[in-house]
Amino acid sequence: MVKIGKIELPDFPLLLAPMEDVSDPPFRAVCKANGADLMYTEFISSEGLIRDAAKSRQKLDIFDYERPIGIQIFGSEIEAMRESAAISAAVGPDLIDINYGCPVKNVACKGAGAALLRDIPKMVAMTSAIVKAVEPFGLPVTVKTRLGWDDSTKNVEEVAERLQDIGCQALTVHGRTRVQMYKGEADWTLIRKIKENPRIKIPIFGNGDIDTPQKAVEYKEQYGVDGIMIGRASIGYPWIFREIKHFQQTGELLAPPTIQERIDMCKMHFDRSLEWKGLKLGIFEMRRHYANYFRGLPNVKSYRMRLVQTEDPAEIYAILDEIANTLEYAEVES
Structure with missing residues (x-):
């Protein structure tokens, strides 16, 4: 069993990635029906929540059949992120997730998402403020991030230790830098190093390039992660979750959907x-x-x-x- 705060997940859980314009309630419903163990909303702008923007507020919609479900927020200002975390917690999710990984220009170049990988002290301060903001709601705070900003600043090992120390209760790492965007092959070697670090006690989830049952099981064995997050491979193919689980349990591939x-x-x-x-x-x-x-x-x-x-x-x-x-x-x- 994998635990995030009070949330109990099965061994080697499969997480549905928060994907902008994809991971809405209709899409989450089909992924849940096919075996996703933990899902997240699309990432939600902290500024949008504070301004009460209709699009941001609608993204807070969650339903009991989706549980456990996390709300993911992003932003560049600590106070705005603290306020938006409290707004999000009030609608009753199972956890709050912080996006420190989005590489797209209109997010990262405004100081949010993966941009925080260039300012670890601010990332730590922001995470700490959010942990304290949702404490009254009894919700765990988790983080999704990347290896670093570029090849010369792969600082995710330091990030993992420092975030755990101030109350982050699970970490998902996408095996690319911000500069890579979604190009090239994801590198999970640093994810394995985090998992092997004796100081790290929180669950570590890997993300990036998992698109077959065979690869899911291979990466589990090779990198020792507690679970995996699946994004693009689930779009139009929510059966990926049930296929991975079947292969993991039996060693046999399920027939593709009719x-x-x-x-x-x-x-x-x-x-x-x-x-x-x-x-x-x-x-x-x-x-x-x-x-x-x-x-x-x-x-x-x-x-x-x-x-x-x-x-x-x-x-x-x-x-x-x-x-x-x-x-x-x-x-x-x-």
Whole structure:
């Protein structure tokens, strides 16, 4: 068992990464249905929460079926982060997570996300303020970060010790620097060093490039992490969670989802999207997911074009049924 504060997770838990414009409640629902053990909201701007911005506030929506669920916040100012942590804690998540890893320009170049890797004292002070802010709520604080800003400043080992010392209760490390963005291969060697450090007692989760059950188990054995966080590999393929668990337990690969399973999961995602976002936005924002759900299927382009052009839910369901009936026995290209 892996513990984060009072949260009890199974051995080697699988975490769903917080992904901007992806990890919303509809997407989280399909990942939970397929075995995700701990999930996070999209990252939420501390400034947006303090200003009571509608988009930021909506990202605080969490549901009991998602638990355990963490709210992730980001920002550059300590006081704003402290206030937003208290606002987030008040809606009743299971933990508060701090983003010290986002590499994108409009976050990092404004002093938030991975930018804090260039100012460890400020990162420590910010984390400490957030730990104290959510103490009355009894919530653990966790952190997601990267190896460092660039190859010459890979300081995540120091970060791990200092954050643990001021109350961080779990750490997820993406195996790239900020400068790398998402390019090249993730390097987990420093993640292993953190895990092997006898001073480190909190759970250490690895993130980066896990896209098959075999790789998940290989990295578990090679790097000794307490669990793994999965991001891009789950987009349009929430079955990655159940496949990893099955392979870990049996050493055998599960058969890939059938066409009907893909359609059913896509429908579930669409249903939740309409429920949470309303008709117009629910239909519009679902469009980004169709290509991923049907990746590798033959002759699916024309269906996908029709799905992204219609604004009628009944027609969308009909097209999905048509795909299921037409491609029932098709093989998925790897």
